[in-house]
Amino acid sequence: MTVELGKYTSFVLSAYAITIVLLALLIIYVLWHNSKSKVLLKDAEFDKDA
């Protein structure tokens, strides 16, 4: 599965690469924030019960 991009190869590939990196960073951030919120709530409720 190859594709011939000609003289614009670097432009097209860099646009895709930057998009994939930014989307990956965004997904990682959202998931990290999600797990952090779970831990915070768990700790807060544990302290309340203690």
Next chain:
Amino acid sequence: MSLWEYSNPVKFLKLSSRVLPWVSALSGICLILGLFWGFFWTPDDYRMGSTVKIIYIHVPAALMAINAWFMMLVASLIWLIRRHHVSALAAKAAAPVGLVMTLIALITGAIWGQPMWGTWWAWDPRLTSFLILFQFYIGYLALWKAIENPDNAADLTSILCIVGSVFAVLSRYAVNFWSQGLHQGASLSLDKEKNVADVFYHPLLLSIAGFIFLFLALVLIGTRSEIRMRRALVVAARRMPS
């Protein structure tokens, strides 16, 4: 059953936990199909050559950048009028997603512009309004961070969101009512004559669907996180001696 029932955080968490796996799966399927189809199995454009393949990331990201702000506007208005916390938290959760979409649209636009226009940047109405929208996203997020009281933060960010909507509207319609500038007209139109050719149109639609589902999935996860954070704050505040 009323839609307002889901402004109850418990009901929202229950519904979103059921919807989230489907939205995430649809996002992955549409993105992979749309981007692979567009990148590997569409021809080059007779004028733009292979750079036309950037359309499958640039157009969906730009669409989502503007629509994320409109979603934040609706959620902010609901907060200001009806004081539903979930709507304010949904607006907050959408902001980082919209920020990244705007950044992708700006960067891929610059990369596309260089070989086509001979410049990375021009003070074209569409590009400029997008840059201002990007700054509004940063300002919106900074304002949430800067104010300690969450209700005050929600009030002020909602007002900022209403002000920023002017630039979201400008970004959306600048290509239609400003004929000067380097940016081409809208790629998608109900008028078939103005639309992109069918060979580019179908993978582009799939890619747009992928970006929409990705946005929904990330906003749902983000809103769930914000609800938990708020709950943790309330629990901690109750423990504090008065």
